[in-house]
Amino acid sequence: MADRIEPTGAVRTVGPRDVIFSTTDGRGVITSANQGFARIAAHPWSALVGAPHNIIRHPQMPAGAFKLMWDTLQAGQPFSAYVQNLAGDGAAYWVFATVTPLGDGYLSVRIAPGVDAFWSAAAGAYADVLVAERQARAEGLGGVAVAEVGCERLAARIGQLGFADAEEFMHTVMPAEVLAMAGRRQPVDPAEQADGPVGVVLSTCVAVDREVAGLMERLDGLHRLAEQLQHVERDALAAVAALSEVTELAQHASATVSQTAPVLLSTAGAMSTLGDEVGGMLAELAPELAAARRAVLRVRFRIALARLHVDAVVDAAREIDRGSVQLGPEHLAQLCTSLRDDLAGAREDLEDGAAVLRRVGLGLELAHVRLRRTDRFLATWRVQVPRYQVSRQLAPYVSPIDGRLRMSHEQLAALRDLAERCAAEAEPFDDAPLRALVDRVAAAAGGLSLSGVPPLSTAGGLP
């Protein structure tokens, strides 16, 4: 940057319903931006287009965050983060940004941060990473090495927040931010009419909005499933340990009365074999549960991405309708390409995720059957204790066994419930109506002749 802008300490906030976007080439040079971007960044549009995106870099943003961004993008994956930017007049402003590959370059769509817990966690992490980076620089490390130090520190902070990695953080935070935005935004008004292709875009966006709302309804179910998968994964190994403790205890107790009640020992032996089998199954299932959870979070992320990009399409259409000299139909068409990519990505991710979910569902079903059988043996063993009149001798042992039997019902119900939910969420969604609508928006945006485009009523759930 030729003239370095210094932060003045002024802080600007992004409007709760604002959608700020820009596109860049493969190196991060700005190729287009909406008016919202130029306004908040306080740079004339002409100074923005053709400038590297670090034109709005804030000195308090750690280099590690941008390294993580570029590494993720270069791996072909979308990236989301809270970013503090520096406007041309020295004011700082925070955004929640989502950057996706688009053609040979990238698209970034930003909204106001709306989930305070995540935002403050990110800001706290950045402050800490910045300290590590300054120290590394003071020790004589160069820019690349400093960014690496920052990136590592950032990963450590994300871990401390309870996330497995940066991807899990993004896949959790982004849908939460988009849901918060969805609560603030106003749906596209069917009465909002314009002439020509832009009119078609806006009226079709009403229908797109409705279809995406249908998809968004899946977010809650997917979130609940992700949480349940995490709980069962966490509890599964503890349950295995508890089960083997109890079966060992029953065996040990049975051995002490093998003369008077030999049948107890054979029941305990059978139970222990079954228990070991269940233990093995649950232990093998644990990484699968984690994989299923990651897949579920990925699908949620893709759906939220589609929601975000619809907002960008609507904003661009409105701006073009107002006679923008900066944005044209080609930009709208580009945004529609992003939206199509999101839908294709969501479908693909759901297909991959569905395979994992079905596998996990079957595994859980099997574990459920075996565990129930083990618990039946345990219940039989428990009934045999008074029947063979060894209650007094075995009194010190039975209390943990009774505890296990009391928990059994709950644990079995949790396994069964999760198996059912996995099967339910593995159902594919029908995105054909939505794709048809996006094609219609793209066709209108491209100023293409609308002849041959199916009438609205057949394109799927249109007004």
Ligand SMILES: Cc1cc2nc3c(=O)[nH]c(=O)nc-3n(C[C@H](O)[C@H](O)[C@H](O)COP(=O)(O)O)c2cc1C
């Ligand atoms: C699509 C896209 C959007 C970007 N948006 C921002 C942004 O809003 N703020 C920012 O500081 N950097 C943004 N960047 C990253 C910059 O290109 C750059 O990597 C970053 O500012 C660090 O720059 P520096 O290390 O050269 O100072 C964006 C990059 C891309 C590809």
